[in-house]
Amino acid sequence: MNANRISYAQLLETNNLVQMSADETYWLCVTRTVQESKLFPVPAYMMLSYMMAYFRYPSLLRKIESRMSAEEIGDRARQSGIKTQNPSMGWALPGFYLLGREWLINLGMIRPQDAVEDLIYVMDFWKRFQLSWHRNDGHLTNKEFGHRGQFLAERQVQVFHADMFDCAVGDELHQAAQAFMASASQYGFLISCESRISLHNSGPYKLADDRELIVRDFMDLSESDFPWLDDVAKEIPFNNLTVTMGVKDCHFYLVDDWGSFESKPEFTADKLVGVGLYTSDTLTDGYVPVAMGSKQELTACFKSLSEKIKDASNKLWRRVAGWTRDQMIDAGAITYFSIVKDLAHVAGVYEVSDWMTVDERAERFRPLFNDEYSRDALVGLCIGTHPSHILTEYTMMQHSDKPQRLYSLIPYSILQGEDFTPTCGPIYPGRTHLDPKIDRYTTSQGVLTLTDYNQRSREFRPHGVDPKYRHLCETWVKYHAGTPVADELYKLTQKRSRLLEGKGSSLKRADVEKLRGAGG
Amino acid sequence: MAKLYVDSDKYGDQPASAVVEAYHNAIKNLVRQRLDEVGGDWASFVFDKSYDLIGAKDFAQIEKKLLATGHRFDWSAMISVRERPEAYKPAAGAGEESKEFSFEHAEAVVAPPDSDGREQRGIGDNVVKYAKNLVGTARYIRSSDRVLQLLTTGVPAETVAIIDDSGGTLTAPILEQFAGVICAGGTVRSHLGILTREYGIPCVMNAKISGIREGDLVEIESTAAAKTAEAYQKGIEITARVWRRKK
Numbered sequence A: 001m002n003a004n005r006i007s008y009a010q011l012l013e014t015n016n017l018v019q020m021s022a023d024e025t026y027w028l029c030v031t032r033t034v035q036e037s038k039l040f041p042v043p044a045y046m047m048l049s050y051m052m053a054y055f056r057y058p059s060l061l062r063k064i065e066s067r068m069s070a071e072e073i074g075d076r077a078r079q080s081g082i083k084t085q086n087p088s089m090g091w092a093l094p095g096f097y098l099l100g101r102e103w104l105i106n107l108g109m110i111r112p113q114d115a116v117e118d119l120i121y122v123m124d125f126w127k128r129f130q131l132s133w134h135r136n137d138g139h140l141t142n143k144e145f146g147h148r149g150q151f152l153a154e155r156q157v158q159v160f161h162a163d164m165f166d167c168a169v170g171d172e173l174h175q176a177a178q179a180f181m182a183s184a185s186q187y188g189f190l191i192s193c194e195s196r197i198s199l200h201n202s203g204p205y206k207l208a209d210d211r212e213l214i215v216r217d218f219m220d221l222s223e224s225d226f227p228w229l230d231d232v233a234k235e236i237p238f239n240n241l242t243v244t245m246g247v248k249d250c251h252f253y254l255v256d257d258w259g260s261f262e263s264k265p266e267f268t269a270d271k272l273v274g275v276g277l278y279t280s281d282t283l284t285d286g287y288v289p290v291a292m293g294s295k296q297e298l299t300a301c302f303k304s305l306s307e308k309i310k311d312a313s314n315k316l317w318r319r320v321a322g323w324t325r326d327q328m329i330d331a332g333a334i335t336y337f338s339i340v341k342d343l344a345h346v347a348g349v350y351e352v353s354d355w356m357t358v359d360e361r362a363e364r365f366r367p368l369f370n371d372e373y374s375r376d377a378l379v380g381l382c383i384g385t386h387p388s389h390i391l392t393e394y395t396m397m398q399h400s401d402k403p404q405r406l407y408s409l410i411p412y413s414i415l416q417g418e419d420f421t422p423t424c425g426p427i428y429p430g431r432t433h434l435d436p437k438i439d440r441y442t443t444s445q446g447v448l449t450l451t452d453y454n455q456r457s458r459e460f461r462p463h464g465v466d467p468k469y470r471h472l473c474e475t476w477v478k479y480h481a482g483t484p485v486a487d488e489l490y491k492l493t494q495k496r497s498r499l500l501e502g503k504g505s506s507l508k509r510a511d512v513e514k515l516r517g518a519g520g
Numbered sequence B: 001m002a003k004l005y006v007d008s009d010k011y012g013d014q015p016a017s018a019v020v021e022a023y024h025n026a027i028k029n030l031v032r033q034r035l036d037e038v039g040g041d042w043a044s045f046v047f048d049k050s051y052d053l054i055g056a057k058d059f060a061q062i063e064k065k066l067l068a069t070g071h072r073f074d075w076s077a078m079i080s081v082r083e084r085p086e087a088y089k090p091a092a093g094a095g096e097e098s099k100e101f102s103f104e105h106a107e108a109v110v111a112p113p114d115s116d117g118r119e120q121r122g123i124g125d126n127v128v129k130y131a132k133n134l135v136g137t138a139r140y141i142r143s144s145d146r147v148l149q150l151l152t153t154g155v156p157a158e159t160v161a162i163i164d165d166s167g168g169t170l171t172a173p174i175l176e177q178f179a180g181v182i183c184a185g186g187t188v189r190s191h192l193g194i195l196t197r198e199y200g201i202p203c204v205m206n207a208k209i210s211g212i213r214e215g216d217l218v219e220i221e222s223t224a225a226a227k228t229a230e231a232y233q234k235g236i237e238i239t240a241r242v243w244r245r246k247k
Helices: A008-031 A042-065 A070-077 A088-106 A116-133 A154-163 A172-191 A295-321 A325-340 A342-347 A371-383 A412-416 A450-459 A474-480 A484-494 A509-519 B018-037 B042-053 B056-068 B078-083 B144-153 B191-199 B229-234
Strands: A199-208 A211-218 A241-248 A251-255 A261-264 A272-279 A441-443 A446-448 B118-126 B134-140 B159-163 B180-183 B203-209 B217-220 B240-245
Touching: A008 A088, A008 A116, A008 A371, A008 A412, A042 A070, A042 A088, A042 A116, A042 A325, A042 A342, A042 A371, A070 A116, A070 A342, A088 A116, A088 A325, A088 A371, A154 A199, A154 A211, A154 A474, A154 A484, A154 A509, A172 A211, A172 A241, A172 A272, A172 A295, A172 B191, A199 A251, A199 A509, A211 A251, A272 A295, A295 B144, A325 B078, A342 A450, A371 B018, A441 A450, A446 A450, A474 A484, B018 B042, B018 B056, B118 B217, B134 B180, B180 B191, B180 B217, B191 B203, B203 B240
Parallel strands: B134 B159, B159 B180, B180 B203
Antiparallel strands: A199 A211, A211 A241, A241 A272, A251 A261, A441 A446, B118 B203, B118 B240, B134 B217, B217 B240
8 A cells, every 4th residue: 555645744633633532532431421231232232333333434424525524514513403413423433433443453353554544534524523513612522622512603502591491490391391301311221222322411501600501412212213213203203302401500510522411519400490492403404492482382392292202212112122132232233333323314325224234344243242252342442451552661641640542543654664554445235133224204394205304405504504604603703793694694593582583693691681581 | 374463562461351362362363364364465354355254153163162161151131141041151130029039249338227227238329319318118120021010010109129230221111110229230320320310219329238128118318418420530438328127
């Protein structure tokens, strides 16, 4: 392979991104929650998913970019609560790929300089997406921002702030909202085979000296991509729901790249003082309010959704309880691997065979994934104890102070003649032990076939990426508030707002709070 | 035999678990052997010929050899041992509904009955602090069969579920009906901890208990301080007590 196609600068940057992912993966795995289950063989499906990511992500990302750039998808991601956020993009895209690569290195099946062009491309795609998605906070990841994720524009935060309904412990809305979030969280764990990747928290945004806003997304709830939700989730009317949460006397000091948070004092139900509800998908122009006309309407909606979710949950649990181990592994591995599938939906190039099957190159490894080997190999990958992780004794890695690097860097020696390979190849055929996917996708434009869904996605352009507005960023707004174009831009986001419709770009936070007092 | 790139590793010589060592050594041997068979050209082997030359049958053979030594795997998911009992260590927990079964943790803190007749049978990490302690009837829930049974018959009132799965899926369809939860694993950040917090169900995680049997009347010290993320990170002990009460 000719190294002239790869520059020193590319390798330096790629290795920096790899190292950044390595540091954060260690921290997340060691300090955040542990995922355990007696129902699902979790470590086994995780290991399989990393293989699937390694062999398919490069080709699938290239396919996506053949229609839409990572930067444009990042711009669209700011305007919807779908799986183009954390933990999908902030951590899993590079993480799953790199964990797969590291495991293969430890098996002696690849070298750190194999599939180098794939690696450079995956990390570059991730960087461009992340910088675009995070452009309002100016960071690459929540980690780089000190574990905070403030990617929304002011005009969107203002709508969330203005339209949120007050609630307090004991009142009907508070109870209904809490019950909804409990049942949706539980359902989220179940549809995601014990993982938390259907849930995402972002923010915080400061609403007042004593109040912060957390935005919580519940994703992939209805009949859509996952075959195991066919029929059982038919009654759930929205595939994605976003709950805006106003929280009092509680500072969220950490919102990580897994989409989970920590606060001081600990967040408890009594601190929830405001809620709102929205839906979005690849076909919505931003967040669409759900039952936000009145407090009563919202309360009734939360109750109704809770009932539908509980019903779906019970049906799904019975289905899962009857699965074979291979079916459980497939569902878990597909859930993990397809954590970034919504990139393909945004670009309108989603295919079931790409995202809902196990690539035959990954499938080969299944006989290895008994519970014990999977557990031990996985722990080693996550804390850095396999041979490839070990560095010179002088090294003190971030967080651990140990000479253990989670992901191998690309050796620069390939620039002076050491041989390397560019790619693991194209997508190979896949298979699954699960039932075939029924061609029914719940979207904001109704239940569609996949062909129709892709077609509409390709034709759809939200206002945020309209060339007229796309680069009118927060810095521009600071110096152009009140101009006709700024007002036009704000009004597009405000068009469905109960309190801000038509208000334009000049409002500041205190003005929004005043309107809440007048209109709430 | 062909030499692999990772065969020359200046630093990576620390041993892994026995199973990982056995598997990785066997797989590396397999790779060396297959690479030899095609003449040792890595570039044409790594992402091309190896796809056909190293397959599921080879990996199944590696497992077969390990099992032939008498090794039996630890299990984490019930389905694994249920489908292949010959490959896994026996599943403890059969007879969970038996009057005789109880979790017995070596570090369970126990004490004689106090003046109210409460006998401390253990401790756990409190998920949320509530105004009152929780009293209820202990019921072990450790398998999907038991969950299915309770899903069909309904969970009896005042059930304190005693669980060793800190996940959020095993008990998903009946969790909301529990009055309280004592979980013998995980942390307050485990999925079960998160869900009990959301549902407002008193819960202790990482419970170290002893001598609590099916049908016992138990009390959870839900009024104790909740264990914080900071406490976990700094290794600070903050625990809630679990008592057995006279019926």
